Amino acid sequence: MVKAFLQIIVQECDRDAQRILWYDDLCNRNILEYRFIRVIFGATPSPYILGATLQKHLEGYQSIYPETVQMLRDDTYVDDIQGGGDSKDVVQFREEATTILAGAGFQLHKWHSNVLLVDTDSNEKEEERT
Numbered sequence: 001m002v003k004a005f006l007q008i009i010v011q012e013c014d015r016d017a018q019r020i021l022w023y024d025d026l027c028n029r030n031i032l033e034y035r036f037i038r039v040i041f042g043a044t045p046s047p048y049i050l051g052a053t054l055q056k057h058l059e060g061y062q063s064i065y066p067e068t069v070q071m072l073r074d075d076t077y078v079d080d081i082q083g084g085g086d087s088k089d090v091v092q093f094r095e096e097a098t099t100i101l102a103g104a105g106f107q108l109h110k111w112h113s114n115v116l117l118v119d120t121d122s123n124e125k126e127e128e129r130t
Contacts, residue, residue, distance in 0.1 A: 002107040004079035005046050008039040008053050018043070047078045057104040068096040081108070087115045094118050 001007075010018060018036040023029060039049050054076065058069045071093060075083035085093065090113055098108050113119045 001079045001081075001101065002109050004050055004106055005039040005041045007105045008049060010037055010039060050078060051076075053104070054106075058100070061100045061103070065096045065100060068093055068100065072097060072100065087117075090115045090118050 015035040015037060018040055020034050020036075022032045022034060024032045039046050055073070058072055062069050071083050072081065075081050081097070083093065084090070094108075094111060101108055111118050
């Protein structure tokens with residue numbers, strides 16, 4: 001997923017937990033205070049927050065795409081999804097997973113597969129030839 005952590009907005013009441021102090025001017029030691037409004041990449045709880053957000057979002061699609069939702073639950077590690085299947089299943093998974101995660105503002109990218117319709121690198125090489 002592209003910049004998955006940054007797609008999650010932190011509620012106003014929790015933003016103080018992501019406060020940082022910054023020197024505006026090192027000579028005068030003028031301190032500025034910032035609060036992040038998105039989940040910070042690299043913070044200890046960030047992977048948990050992303051996982052919990054994804055799980056909550058997937059609940060809304062369970063009845064529509066049950067197999068794809070289960071695969072996303074089983075095959076997602078932080079912001080990477082790894083799985084497999086036959087050609088038809090992989091193409092269907094890509095379409096449904098893209099739809100599901102786009103509903104939460106997540107963009108899937110970097111698809112690698114021996115199924116040419118799914119493989120990002122193959123598609124980009126084909127586009128370069130035309």
